[in-house]
Amino acid sequence: MIIIIFIYGALGYWACGKTIYANKIRIGKATDLFLTRLIFGLLFGFVLIPVAVLKMILFR
Numbered sequence: 001m002i003i004i005i006f007i008y009g010a011l012g013y014w015a016c017g018k019t020i021y022a023n024k025i026r027i028g029k030a031t032d033l034f035l036t037r038l039i040f041g042l043l044f045g046f047v048l049i050p051v052a053v054l055k056m057i058l059f060r
Contacts, residue, residue: 012041015052 016037026033041048 012045015048016041018052
């Protein structure tokens with residue numbers, strides 16, 4: 001179960017970077033930047049992961 005949560009967190013973090021924060025410059029502390037992206041990825045990963053995969057496939 002823990003492994004699934006880590007995989008989901010990593011995919012959510014990746015998807016958040018590909019969708020919400022794509023082509024954006026973010027300024028702040030490294031921990032704040034990491035944690036906000038991780039939290040958004042964990043909370044909205046069920047939506048962001050499929051959108052990021054579709055974006056990756058359709059817009060190569």
